Amino acid sequence: MKFDWYYEPTSVNECVEILKEYGSEAKLLAGGTDLVVRLRSRAQKVKALVSLNAMPELSRIQKTEDGLHIGAMTKLMDITKSEMFTGSWMVVKKSAGNVSSMQVRNVATIGGNTCNASPSADTVPGMIASDAIVRIAGTEGERALPLEQFFTGPGKTALKKDEMVVGFKLPDLGPGNGAAYKKYAIRGDSDIAIVGVAARLKLSQDGIIEDARVVLGAVAPTPIRVPSAEQMLIGQVLTDELAAKAAQAASDFCTPITDARATKEYRKEMVRVWTQYVLKEAHSNAQ
Amino acid sequence: MINPSAGAINIDFHVNGKSYSMQVEPFKTILEVLRDDLGLTGAKKGCDDGNCGACTVIMDGKAVKACSLLIGQARGKKITTIEGLEDENGLHPLQKAFIDRFAIQCGFCTPGMIMTAKAILDANPNATEEDIREGMHGNICRCTGYVKIVEAVEAARDQMNR
Numbered sequence: 001m002k003f004d005w006y007y008e009p010t011s012v013n014e015c016v017e018i019l020k021e022y023g024s025e026a027k028l029l030a031g032g033t034d035l036v037v038r039l040r041s042r043a044q045k046v047k048a049l050v051s052l053n054a055m056p057e058l059s060r061i062q063k064t065e066d067g068l069h070i071g072a073m074t075k076l077m078d079i080t081k082s083e084m085f086t087g088s089w090m091v092v093k094k095s096a097g098n099v100s101s102m103q104v105r106n107v108a109t110i111g112g113n114t115c116n117a118s119p120s121a122d123t124v125p126g127m128i129a130s131d132a133i134v135r136i137a138g139t140e141g142e143r144a145l146p147l148e149q150f151f152t153g154p155g156k157t158a159l160k161k162d163e164m165v166v167g168f169k170l171p172d173l174g175p176g177n178g179a180a181y182k183k184y185a186i187r188g189d190s191d192i193a194i195v196g197v198a199a200r201l202k203l204s205q206d207g208i209i210e211d212a213r214v215v216l217g218a219v220a221p222t223p224i225r226v227p228s229a230e231q232m233l234i235g236q237v238l239t240d241e242l243a244a245k246a247a248q249a250a251s252d253f254c255t256p257i258t259d260a261r262a263t264k265e266y267r268k269e270m271v272r273v274w275t276q277y278v279l280k281e282a283h284s285n286a287q
Numbered sequence: 288m289i290n291p292s293a294g295a296i297n298i299d300f301h302v303n304g305k306s307y308s309m310q311v312e313p314f315k316t317i318l319e320v321l322r323d324d325l326g327l328t329g330a331k332k333g334c335d336d337g338n339c340g341a342c343t344v345i346m347d348g349k350a351v352k353a354c355s356l357l358i359g360q361a362r363g364k365k366i367t368t369i370e371g372l373e374d375e376n377g378l379h380p381l382q383k384a385f386i387d388r389f390a391i392q393c394g395f396c397t398p399g400m401i402m403t404a405k406a407i408l409d410a411n412p413n414a415t416e417e418d419i420r421e422g423m424h425g426n427i428c429r430c431t432g433y434v435k436i437v438e439a440v441e442a443a444r445d446q447m448n449r
Contacts, residue, residue, distance in 0.1 A: 006313035008359065009289045029357065036355045037318065037336045049313065051359050070360065077349070101425025103340060103403065105347040190424045 003027075005048040010055060012137050012166060020139045020162035028063050030073055030112035030166060030234055031051070033104045035100045037054075058166060066170040072111025072164075075153035076123070077102070079110060088177035088285065089170050091126035095181040095198070098122040098189050111165045114147075118192070120158045120218035124151075126181040128223055129213040130170050146222045148215075151222035176203045176210070177254045178286025179216030182278050184270055186261065193218045194262045195270040197250070199282040201238070214246065214275065219267050220256035229275070231269075240276075247275035300361040302327065303371030317361050318342045318353035321368060329369035329398045333427075340426035344368050349405035352425070360392035372405070381405055381443040388431035390439035391408035400426050404440040412448060416441060 005022075009015040019026050025047035029035055036043045052058060056075035061084050068089055070079070076096040079085070085093035099105055099113060099122045113123045114134070124147070132147040139162045147168070150158050159165070179200035185191035196217030202210045212233040214226040229246040236242055256267035293373055295310040298322070301424075302325060318335075321327045321344070330353050333341030337355040343366040344353045372379035381401045384390070391397050400423065407414050407422040419440050428436060 002314050005291055006296060006359065008362075014289045029359075032357060032360065033337060033355050036357055039314075040316070041336065049357075052364070053360055055400075101340070102406075102422050103343055103350045103352045104355075107351050107360075188424060220357075259311065 001048045003046045007048060007050045007055040009050065009052075010281075012055070012058075012164070013071075014053070015050060015055070016137055016139045016162050018048065018050050019164060023161040027048055028115070030102075030109040030115075031075065031107040032098070033108045034112065034116045034118075052164075053183055065172075067169050070110055070168045070170070072114075072167050073109050074111075075106065076108045076110060076113065077105040079162045081103065085174075086171060086178040089130060090246060090285070091179035091198060091200070092123065092130060092132075092170065092276070093183050095122050095151050096128040098181070098183045098193075110168065112148070114168075115157055115165055116151075116209070117151050117157050119151075119220060119222055120196060121192060121223065122181070122183055122192040122196060122217070124223045125217045127168065127170070127202040128180060128215045128225060129179050129181075129198040131173065131213070133169040133171065134165055135167045135169065135205050136163050144168070144169075148223075148225055154221050164285040170172035170200045173200075173202065175284055176205075177201070177286065178203070178282045179213075180278050180285055182274055182281070184274055192261065195219055195256075195267050195274055196223075197271065197274045197278045199275070199278045200287050201233070201279070201282045203283070207237050209238060214250055214279075216250060216254050216271060216275075219256035219271055221255075224254065226253045228253060233279075238279065243276045243279045246279060247272045250275045255285050295427040296359060298358055298362055300363060301365045302331075303367055311358050313357060313359050315358045316354055316364070317344070317346075317356045317358055320358050320361075321353060321366075321376065327368050327370050329354070330402075331395055331398060333395065333399075338427070339396070339399075341396050341399040343402045343426065345402055345406050345409075348406070349410065350403045352424075367402070367405075369401060372401070379443075380446045381408075381440070384439040384443035384446065385436070388442055390435040390437050392432055396426060396428045396430075400428065404443070408444055408447065410431065412444065414440075414444060419444075440444070 079096040181198040214229040227248040251272035331341035335337035
């Protein structure tokens, strides 16, 4: 693995100028737990490696009036230990703990897990269920994008050549929200998810579902919401029957592939099983 | 910013209490620098792709897989390897426990296991068996079946808490 140029910019402005110069021949190094491995296997070749490790301002978690702001370089381990992920935001904290092993979480970042754009990324479904917004910086300035629009294919994002993710915002969703993420993998967290399901339910005082998100990972080219499942939940009270119906809708909607970990048939079936668990857990968390 | 480099970069870091200031190619991993440039071959190159944990070292108090980190990521950091565990009083309680409890067969995973265990116990001196097993997910052993390894970590924990 060799690269021709190595940069350690100390500001976002410096960084995006470098990205503009090299375009697709530059790669950003966050924690490196995906990138370094890929570079070494020569699955990827790179002209310029741009380390984000000299920009500590990208590692902050801050609560403001409109929500929780998480810097893109925030380590997954720090998220799992943070007290700031209250209420339904807890799903992001818990799902960060589902990524790989302790050693990886000590180094890996939420920005990296997102921008690596694996369809099975564990931190993503919970964030999409939380209506997360991605903050992007480029040479033309900053822009924001709903996270669910950020992924364009396996390993592909909506970032332009001169852009980088600087952080995420979890908006304040108000009271009555509960969310959950469940990962299904053979060897526990150390394995990549065969299926990942996240859900968020917003309940009224009477237990009626006012809003719902059902998000699937590892069963489509990108993490996906299931609008049909969400629509059938809204306005209803969650019963076992309704959960089963929504889960069937989720199973019908996803388009998994067969690979070394599981067949597409098995994944569809596991989505059906898992979605029921996750809906019930989200419901319980909303109480 | 630190000047862009097309060749070697300068890195200052600490290993086992010693300071190093090195000119090194930025595409080398921390594992390669430890083993090839510093002669610290305790951390092993097992899978070299971030899965087996045989390369685990402690960096700024946290267990990390040295094969998955570029040397630039060591800038200003304090690294401890298995060679840094023994002191003037002899072997570290973890090292002694692994020997006494027969938690070693071929020994290849052992340095990584011990460094991960140390990181767990340093952060949580009262780690339970469950905490230990959870924390050691990132370290694979082909020989022992893990039972003796967990026993050794628990024995070291008890010894260190006395």
